Amino acid sequence: MMRRLVILGGGTAGTVVANKLRRRLSLDDWRITVIDRDRDHLYQPGLLFVPFGGREDLLKRRRRLLRNGIQLLIGEVATVDPERKSVRLLDGDVVSYDYLVIATGTSSRPEQTPGMLGAEWRRSIHDFYTYDGAFALREALQGFSGGRLVVHVVEQPIKCPVAPLEFTFLAEAFFRRREMRDQVELVYVTPLDGAFTKPIASRYLGRLLDDRKIVVETDFMVERVDADRKVLVSYDEREVGYDLLVTVPLNMGADFVGASGLGDELNYVPVDKATLQSKAHPDIFAVGDANDLPTSKAGSVAHFSSDIFVANFCQYVEGLAMTHRFDGHANCFVETGDGKALLIDFNYDTEPLPGRFGPLSLLRETKANHWGKVAFRWIYWHLLVRGRWLPLPSRMSMSGKHRPKEEELP
């Protein structure tokens, strides 16, 4: 009797999981199906560089990234019926499963903030987390003659929480290079009480913003955008004006997750944080950004947690106890402009700390970190999503890290 594994979403997590399981599960016993709504896989870390004229090698065919023997089905998921163990697509097709992996990620929802979508969308109001958005913003930056550039985050959690800071640093360097930095006022508007979510990293990143004369507006919960007056309005009635707004809209998981009763208030699937198993349905797992893990929504988390998930899944389908525990490990390069970057490495229990990570420096701007980020594109396409082995441990290590004393902090 063939067993059916269905993976919803062929992005980073879905592709890694499919390719790794394809090697572990025999095709004599298993049918592995990936369902995605379109044919192209987007290299999302590359979007950050597009507004500044970055390379455009961003898309590859999903089919070419999936191993032979994996079935790829193109279609939009309407609902999942966890009782009948079936997935219904918008075109009416029904796909049955024995085990389901939800890997449909998270996406930007500009329509969730009143006033954001409208005549000014992609004119004076931009995003850079989508392919079209990043290219529209490139044109807007090229044509920007000076004024107030506001970088804004609607609400946490967001995919790649360091990206808006990176964008701000890169924009600052961009205007300096064009010899117009003195004509641009840069403002970073965040719902958090500091530059970043974790206290020690927030101090380091806050210092970098300070050094670059970037104003930070904290605790700003946006209620609406007044696109005519070009101001952001908060729930407590503060206003921040802009000439050019680069916003990170509210992020939400896929609509079918909500429609199927599988999600929380933001359509994320509640899972056990050590195993990624759905709390409600044991034969459903959610990997990558689609789940509610209390760690960053990031490619590195998708990668590390997939390693743990695959090892556990092979035990689970044999009726064994799952013995591998995910620790929330995340590892992110943070571009800071001028060909430099810093690196952060953390998990559920340990916030980003300074020190060394192999040959790279943690929480310190170096050229080596920048080249690490640049090299990652090749690693992503050729090793990571193919499910090949990478010399990066799934679990975080304290080796090289140290907890700074108060007087050492910036």
Add this chain to the structure above:
Amino acid sequence: MTTVHVDAEGFMTEYGEWTEELAAELAARIGIELTDEHWKAIRFLREDYPTHGETATLRRVSTLAGIPIKQLFVLFPGKPAKKMAYVAGLPKPRGCV
């Protein structure tokens, strides 16, 4: 007089040590007099925490308890997520990750 455990910022750290009388006292310390509307939010936070495992965000309170975010800012002015957690005897919302 009872003693309760709190962290460096005064957020209670033991779920079981909270009482409704204590909530009123904590609220008074940050200048809030609790009305039925406040209680609706606080009871939701208390009930949600044990199953959810995290202090509810403003969006979660607004979606699941049906109190608009704007109203939460009126009830708990300034920093409603933190103030609600403080009064409900729950950890400071991690604001995220």
